[in-house]
Amino acid sequence: RGSEHAVPRGPPSVPPRRRNPSASKPRAAHPCRAGAAAPAAPSPAPSKRWCLTSPPPLQVMLVGDSGVGKTCLLVRFKDGAFLAGSFISTVGIDFRNKVLTVDGVKVKLQIWDTAGQERFRSVTHAYYRDAHALLLLYDVTNKASFDNIQAWLTEIHEYAQQDVVLMLLGNKVDSAQDRVVKREDGEKLAKEYGVPFMETSAKSGLNVELAFTAIAKELKHRSMKLPNEPKFKLHDYVKKEVRGSGCCRS
Numbered sequence: 699r700g701s702e703h704a705v706p707r708g709p710p711s712v713p714p715r716r717r718n719p720s721a722s723k724p725r726a727a728h729p730c731r732a733g734a735a736a737p738a739a740p741s742p743a744p745s746k747r748w749c750l751t752s753p754p755p756l757q758v759m760l761v762g763d764s765g766v767g768k769t770c771l772l773v774r775f776k777d778g779a780f781l782a783g784s785f786i787s788t789v790g791i792d793f794r795n796k797v798l799t800v801d802g803v804k805v806k807l808q809i810w811d812t813a814g815q816e817r818f819r820s821v822t823h824a825y826y827r828d829a830h831a832l833l834l835l836y837d838v839t840n841k842a843s844f845d846n847i848q849a850w851l852t853e854i855h856e857y858a859q860q861d862v863v864l865m866l867l868g869n870k871v872d873s874a875q876d877r878v879v880k881r882e883d884g885e886k887l888a889k890e891y892g893v894p895f896m897e898t899s900a901k902s903g904l905n906v907e908l909a910f911t912a913i914a915k916e917l918k919h920r921s922m923k924l925p926n927e928p929k930f931k932l933h934d935y936v937k938k939e940v941r942g943s944g945c946c947r948s
């Protein structure tokens with residue numbers, strides 16, 4: 699559909715897109731939106747037209763290999779804390795809600811934390827269709843998790859909505875001495891696929907708030923596009939706001 703942030707087609711090495719037929723089904727119209735079927739009139743009928751339901755939350759999914767830090771990123775964003783200590787893998791899928799205020803408007807995110815382990819992949823597949831945005835993570839201290847990004851993108855092409863908002867995150871940048879994936883490599887891959895990119899740390903909190911805020915801004919602008927409002931440019935926003943982990947970027 700040609701959206702700037704639609705899932706990119708990718709280089710020729712990515713197999714051609716085989717869309718999940720159910721993925722193209724339209725989402726149910728929300729009663730508050732224009733064009734939605736009129737809800738049954740309550741009794742007694744109100745003199746004004748009220749919309750009593752709040753908008754449904756925007757669905758954001760965290761995906762990536764097991765151990766890249768998806769749960770920790772979500773906990774850092776939701777509670778401002780870091781889950782140190784022994785690593786407990788997510789079983790199946792879990793979610794947390796968080797309300798953000800974006801440009802004076804409240805945006806409710808429902809954030810799905812998926813299990814990175816292969817054995818739960820079919821569970822994750824079932825949730826892609828309803829996702830409005832995906833945060834795809836790798837671990838900068840784990841080369842395999844970076845190499846697997848292409849496979850994740852192929853899966854996203856297959857199961858997610860074509861216009862899903864996608865962002866690539868290189869997590870654990872606080873572990874400078876264990877880093878094996880350079881920032882430039884992440885940037886290069888993201889550029890190749892046309893997705894915004896940033897490095898994060900669930901441990902230090904670097905860019906965590908920014909990643910979710912950027913997604914929320916993009917989704918809010920898409921859902922509430924006002925006629926004279928300039929188009930929100932996610933790439934430009936991320937480039938402007940992102941903070942580096944090292945000595946030389948601010």
Ligand SMILES: Nc1nc2c(ncn2[C@@H]2O[C@H](COP(=O)(O)OP(=O)(O)OP(=O)(O)O)[C@@H](O)[C@H]2O)c(=O)[nH]1
Pocket residue numbers: 762763764765766767768769770771781782783784785786787788789812813814815869870871872873898899900901902
């Ligand atoms: N140093 C550092 N460690 C992190 C960071 N984020 C997560 N970890 C550690 O990495 C391990 C895995 O983190 P999780 O958040 O559970 O990983 P996950 O991606 O949710 O894993 P699955 O649930 O198996 O998919 C834990 O031991 C965390 O403490 C980070 O930003 N920096």
